[in-house]
Amino acid sequence: MTTRQHHIADDLRRSIESGGFAVGERLPSETRLAEHYKVSVPTLREAMSVLKAEGLVEGIHGRGNFVREPHRIPYAHGHKMADSTLQVSVDVRRVKASGVLPSLLRVPAQSSLTEYEYVSYLQRSALSMARVYVPRSVAKLAIPKPSLPRAGRSPWGDDVQDLLAAAGIHVATTVERLVSRLPSTEEAQLLRSTTPVLVVQRTSSDAAGRIVAGAFVVLAGDRTEVIFTNHTHVEAPRGTR
């Protein structure tokens, strides 16, 4: 009942987790593994893509497939990042609202926005791309010159919230909507991976309910996890909750 690709993926996963292959070690080439399991190369590649999506294996074009520690960088908007091994670049520009942006930000089409584009890198491959938008009707934020990748900055565009706060605009509510999809060609090139991506659509409102910022974040699904923390406000326990 189980397919060959999953049978192979399960077998390789067991080999890796039981220590048959060390972290950082190169797996046998796909051709060799296909011979070993007596399947065709495309079938073996399907099995490999299961392990890649789990973060257990990293494929490097031209070099091989490598066993990976399945550590994932946590995406948690508004929380300070502990990880400072990420290089983050920023690019800022003025754009006109189009596509889904007018409905995301509840502004008229073609209205002026400030766009912040963050790209984070882990070694040579990108880990995330975040585009944060602030309507210029909300705040006419300054547009500094773009900065090269550097460490210690939030990869998710959290500093836009700080800029807004400095301008006297305080975010009261943030709603995040998350889906999974396959990467576009451009995303696959940047992330150096064709595993599924996590896409976060984020809208921030002030206490009056006005949308003051919106964002799209694309995360490499094999190297990131999304963390949400919810503190239930517990009053005195009553009969109904």
Place this chain on the structure above:
Amino acid sequence: MTTRQHHIADDLRRSIESGGFAVGERLPSETRLAEHYKVSVPTLREAMSVLKAEGLVEGIHGRGNFVREPHRIPYAHGHKMADSTLQVSVDVRRVKASGVLPSLLRVPAQSSLTEYEYVSYLQRSALSMARVYVPRSVAKLAIPKPSLPRAGRSPWGDDVQDLLAAAGIHVATTVERLVSRLPSTEEAQLLRSTTPVLVVQRTSSDAAGRIVAGAFVVLAGDRTEVIFTNHTHVEAPRGTR
């Protein structure tokens, strides 16, 4: 620079979104589409799987590929579900902690747990599977007899939280950790889809920091979205936040 599969996916997406194909309509068979685009059938299927992961297309084995309204059922733990078209089954049993459960719930291996298994169905195919665990050292919840699929119940196991509250145990903090991966064979059969799944690992603690429940939720990535709302507690605006 763009691959054939993405070129075809982009073209089909345009056709669908511009109204060339109506919602609910069957697309031409993969063989016919492959002829039309002058590519092999496997390549066309790659393009189709991009649209399936986006929720724009639903493939039904033996019938064809159908255009879908990309509506997604929102997963939002603790919020009342508006959608009552979902049929939800529950199964309850006692299990021993093994695998990752001891570390998830911070209990010794082999300790007793109550397991609640929720499966939600939309038509014939499953949409989600949730397994909720409560250590019996926290609460010795009754084990009622399993119930057949019925509507109006939370698919994510929210009623376990109500059961705990009724037993005097109040959840103060819930942390959700979300990743994306490819489905196992069993999951693919239940969900009738091989598109990526969203996996939520959830832990709930009381005010004392004791873990009172944990859960794993598997969501069909093409038909669900995860929604998280965060209310920033805004006091009087000060210099630093």
Place this chain on the structure above:
DNA sequence: CAGTGGTCTAGACCACGAA
């Protein structure tokens, strides 16, 4: 039964990385 998508085969060619 015929037609459909799901899985698999056995190759080909290209892009990339290291020597």
Place this chain on the structure above:
DNA sequence: TCGTGGTCTAGACCACTGT
């Protein structure tokens, strides 16, 4: 230059659906 993974071809066979 050579070995690697990434993309693609042109089929095959099976499982599922409706008639």
